Amino acid sequence: MSLIAPPLSLYIHMPWCVKKCPYCDFNSHGLRSAPPPYADYIDHLLADLDADRADFGAALQDRPVISIFFGGGTPSLFSPELIARLLDGVRQRLPLRADAEITLETNPGTIEHGRFDGYLAAGVNRISFGVQSFDDDKLRRLGRIHFAAEAEAAVKSAQDAGYTNINLDLMYALPQQTLDGALADVERAVALAPTHISHYQLTLEPNTAFAANPPPLPDDDHAWAMQEACEARLADAGYGQYEISAYAQPGRRCTHNLNYWQFGDYLGIGAGAHAKLSDATDGQVRRRWKTRGPSAYMESNGGASRIGGDDVVGSAELPFEYMLNALRLIDGVPLADFALRTGLPLENIAAPLAEARRRGWLRDDPGRLHTTALGQRFLNDVIAGFLG
Incomplete structure (x- = not known):
């Protein structure tokens, strides 16, 4: 059986956030006294993309990009003008499908009034809010920088700006959370009428502050009860579960994540970004990841040192x-x-x-x-x- 090149997506990693959350094991870096070089980073992202196009030319030929995902970190720290410049550069380098889904991850505590208009004008057509909970005590325990009221206001602001495709990230099995508390979070999420809800369990990941100093979490039986009860409530509200932690209104499944789960291909640009590409000409599936540190990544300026690793996935794997x-x-x-x-x-x-x-x-x-x-x-x- 010959390998067939699947759909292609693009992941863009924005590595900075206001501060590192104690449960987070992503490649994110809290802000320091001096502001990050946001504008320069855009230039390095495009240089990275140019180099990947040169490296993967045959595997990318005539393949339109079906989705783009800005992840982090906190991509909403970047201004709409910078996001527009980056997307313009991507369009000059890669063919985008006319209905390509373009998602920007957003922290409710980093959004200024009017920014959503700018993101929409730049071409971002889907917003993903890292809400995690609508309980202020739980948000404090999770190290989040926003309050529940700010999250609700940010979602409504995006809707007022014209966004009709919005995801909310929610976590359950939080420190000292009860079943009623988990359901209350779902109720407040549903009341905002997002098109998509990602609902996943808090886990203790290695090399995080929570792993070093674990908070009191619900046991497995209580966590399972929360999952089942929240699944049922989301179903009642019209959100169909299509993946272990993903729920969507009809026709609103996440194109980008579906491509991951269906073993599609994706380019990855930015500090620590991962890529997976299939080459039908040699029948190989390749994974590549970029240097994690933002400074080292930018110093590479699109050169070979930007690559943290590059492997062919063996037939046994x-x-x-x-x-x-x-x-x-x-x-x-x-x-x-x-x-x-x-x-x-x-x-x-x-x-x-x-x-x-x-x-x-x-x-x-x-x-x-x-x-x-x-x-x-x-x-x-x-x-x-x-x-x-």
Whole structure:
């Protein structure tokens, strides 16, 4: 089976935030006394993109970009004028699909009045708010810089500016959170009528302040009860669950994240950004990541030192890499997509597939990879079965 080049997205990493949250393990850097070199960073992003285009020329040819995602850090620290300059530069270098989804992650505590008009004019057509909770005490415990009222005001400001595609990030199983508290957060999110809600459990990640000094978190049984109750409330409000932690109104699923989960391709520019590209000419799937430190990344000026690592994903690793993404989708993916997106025959996963079905983790569907409710609860175990 030949590998077929899948849809292509672009991820852009903006590494600065006002301050580092104690649970965050992303490549983000709190502000210091001197402001970051925002304008210079835009130039380096475009130089990075130019270099990637030169490196991946054959694999990128005639492939339109279906989505762009500004992640961080806090991309909303960058002015609309700088975002516009960057997007203009991207359009000059890559073909964008006419209906490309362009998302900007936003911290409610960093938005000034009028900025949403500017982001919309720049071409950003989807806003993602890092709300996390509508409980001021929980926000304080999480180290967030905004209050619940500010989050609500920011969402309404984006809606007033003309945004019709808005995501809210919410966390549950927060320090000393109760089931009622988790449901109250969902109620306040639903009242704002966003088109999409990402609802995920707080976990203690290595090398974070919370990992070094763990707060009192609900146990697994209480966390599971919160997840089930919140899922039911979101469903009642018209938000269909399509991925383990993603809920959307009809027709409002996130194109960018769906491309990740369906093992699509993506370029990654910016400090610490990751990329995954399929080359149909040589049948290889390659991963590349950029130097993490913003200063070192910018010093590279688009040169080879901007690359932190670059590997071909081996045939023994590909099944695990594929399942790590695809099995997160509630409706699963066509079984035939495995061969199209990895270039491997289905025989390579016949044994772990049969074992997962025997355990009741996957539905007995010959045409689709589709977890059962039990499989969703024990998803890490399901995916581990595909390790080489």
